[in-house]
Amino acid sequence: MLNLEELRQAVRGEAQLNYNLAKFSSFRIGGNADIFIAPKDKDDVLNAVRFFEKLRLPYVVLGRGSNVLVSDKGVRGAVISLRENLERVEIKDCGDEARVYVEAGADLPALAVETLKKGYGGLENLSGIPGSVGGAILMNAGAYGKEIFELIEWVEVIRNGEVKILKRDEIAYRYRGTDLQNDVILSCELRLKKLSPEEQAKAMENRKAWMEKRRNTQPLSLPNAGSIFKNPPPDENGNPRYxxxxxxxxxxxxxxxxxxxxxxxxxxxxxxxxxxxxxxxxxxxxxxxxxxxxxxxxxxxxxxxxxxxxx
Ligand SMILES: Cc1cc2nc3c(=O)[nH]c(=O)nc-3n(C[C@H](O)[C@H](O)[C@H](O)COP(=O)(O)OP(=O)(O)OC[C@H]3O[C@@H](n4cnc5c(N)ncnc54)[C@H](O)[C@@H]3O)c2cc1C
Structure with missing residues (x-):
């Protein structure tokens, strides 16, 4: 049995029992999590994982909830929320590129804007994808011909109770999927290109056009979770299917x-x-x-x- 005080002692961050999840999903739908915890930092995520594993309690990580449908009956076990914590971003200029260290809870659209303003390109195609960097990595999120894995150098995860750094070529990824489903993603390093002022202006223009396209084609005024289904593979003649x-x-x-x-x-x-x-x-x-x-x-x-x- 879980003792809330013990959890609060083991893990810094908000901890609650029977916590409603609707406001944590972009659908605004869902019942209660038996246990809800929002760890303060990466060490606390590891403490939470070890705490729940010791008690043999199931747990799941929630980023910003923009790609989930939460059951009306809620979630048995624990929900570990990375929203609003684990948001550190460090941008290191390395000549013709930048190495960007990002924690999993960081907001992807905000990161795209920040890096573009600083003159680094790569995330502009993804800047309209709501959610956290961790969620985007797990889903290999993508838009307008680019997927986040094209920019990944390494991903830091908790796997089998241990923290590990996985290089991109150690991770299997595909269209809207990765083999990280059983891991907790803590952070990653992205490689972005240093842009000339002309390239930066062009990238900003492209970003604006893609955002406009989203506003024109997606029902953004009502709660939703983005595309419900993956696009099927091309037909027998190689034509794309949507x-x-x-x-x-x-x-x-x-x-x-x-x-x-x-x-x-x-x-x-x-x-x-x-x-x-x-x-x-x-x-x-x-x-x-x-x-x-x-x-x-x-x-x-x-x-x-x-x-x-x-x-
Ligand atoms: C209006 C709208 C437009 C969208 N457009 C696009 C688009 O163009 N392209 C696209 O790819 N997606 C799109 N999406 C879907 C969604 O934005 C992405 O999948 C996003 O990357 C999910 O991030 P999240 O933090 O919200 O993840 P969540 O919804 O919180 O979680 C998604 C999955 O990832 C897991 N997860 C989250 N964080 C972690 C972590 N740190 N460690 C381990 N597992 C984790 C969760 O358990 C869950 O299984 C759209 C969604 C909306 C609402």
Missing amino acids: AGALIEACGLKGRRIGGAEISDKHANFIVNAQNATARDVLALIELARTEVKKKFGVQLELEIKLLGEFD
Whole structure:
């Protein structure tokens, strides 16, 4: 059994029992975590992991919650939140490039803007991806032809209770996935290119255009978790296929179940239109999967992560 006082003594940072997670997910959906802890720094993350492992309590890490659907029944065991802590960033100029040390809780869009303003390029394509650097690494987040792993030098993780540094070539990564699923990501080093003033101006212009594109094509005024499904592999002729286009072709844009809706702006987004539950979102996920399979023979794979107890 967990004793909250013991946890508070072992780990610095906010610790709570039966803590509601809805405000920690961009969907604004979800029940309670049995245990919630927001460790103060990297040492405290390790202390928390060791504490929970000793008690054989399951735990999961939450970044900024922009790619998760939290169950209505909540999460059994502990949620380790890296939001608002572990945000250290150190930018080291190394001639024609910068080495950027970033802790996992740092905000990716803010980092992209900060580095670009300082004249370092590489993150501008990713600057509209909400969430933490740790979440982006776990998901190998990407946009507009670039993935975060292209910039990674090494990643610091907790694996089997020990802190390890993994070089990029020691990590398997792919489209929206990595083999870090059982690790806790603590920090990383990114390599960014030093830009000439002309390149910097161009990168800033590109960033602005990509942000504008997002505002025009994504339902950003309602709570959501980004793309629900990964894009399927190209068809037999090598043509790209998009989950959103397949769902739209099934006539599902605007379809509503409970308070959740398949966005009529972008069919690969489900929005929390009015007090949606995780159950509503799951029902739409199942509907989209069934209809796309029936019409196109394509099995859609989830991009978002389900957190907690689902039947
Ligand atoms: C409007 C919108 C637009 C989006 N656009 C894009 C896009 O263009 N491209 C794209 O790739 N994604 C996109 N996303 C999805 C999301 O922003 C990314 O996946 C993001 O990188 C997730 O980061 P996070 O901190 O929010 O992760 P979370 O949602 O908190 O977590 C995601 C997963 O990572 C795990 N995790 C998080 N942090 C750690 C850590 N430190 N150690 C171990 N595991 C961890 C969690 O357990 C969970 O399984 C979008 C989302 C929204 C809401």
